[in-house]
Amino acid sequence: MSKHILIVDDEEMIRELLSSALEMEAYECHTASNVDEALTLLGTIPVDLVISDIMMRGRSGVDLLRELKLIDKDIAVLMITGLSDMNTALECVHLGADDYITKPFGINRVILTVKNLMERRSLTLEKKQYQASLEFKVQEQTAQIRNTMNELSHAYDSTLTALVKALDAREKEVGSHSERVMNYAVLLGEKMGVAGKELQELAKGALLHDIGKIGISDNILLKPGPLDEREWLEMRRHPEVGYAILSEIDFLKGPADMILSHHERFDGSGYPKRLKGDQIPLSSRIFTLVDTLDAMTSDRPYRNALPFARMTAEIITCKGSQFDPEITDLFTSIPRQLWEECAGKRLMD
């Protein structure tokens, strides 16, 4: 594609001389006899290089240069000046002209300078395009990484859900105890003002709360009768086993803390550390209550689900001993219908 040159000079002879010489070099030349004409032309044709006289009738070449730099900083500009006008020529370079030539000039010198400036301009444009494409690539890759991270976190979630379903199935849970307590925990947690990352940790912790039971043998876990002393000790290790498993995994450290304390009781009679009141993480205090809620409202091999009102009464009885009183009060203030929505089932009358 041929390059366009705009020649601005008030002397017709110079315009003719320059344009015929440059057209021989395969440039496409346009001419203007003053600044206003030049600016009009610039609005209609794509110009790569402007050759402009400095001293002209009306506005000067310096004025044109100023306007040019506002229109497009990348247009190459070559100024032509009389010998007596060196200071203005230098001022032009300062204002962004790429080079200047003094009159009288040899035409070969002009052609050589034009070729150099065109070359330089191509390189600048190429570099700009390259940078733009680099930026685009970076943006594209950032978006890809973000997508992958999202997919990964979905994959994590589904892996966890699958794992937990397997655990629930082993304990012959009806439906999914773990998923129900996760929903309940989020409902009660939001009421307590838990939000953002903490709420997510509460949800994950609830989902995985009994993961430590993975290490307990079927003989104990599924034993139909009451457990003896040794079996109880074994059973009571599951919060610590769960903690040991999860605290090794970066994104599950928060849930791991909750799990370690999910069998603590508000009055300090729980396990493993016999923590009391505020010593127990808030998420664990919230979780303990909804775990009990679900256990009581689900059928067990040895008994049927308790009615909702009966369960509520039992929980209120344990206010202050097993459960945080404040959380117990909040629990009773939440309408039954919301719990049923979390459970995805009707709770017994």
Ligand SMILES: [Fe+2]
């Ligand atoms: Fe547990």
Ligand SMILES: [Fe+2]
């Ligand atoms: Fe549970």
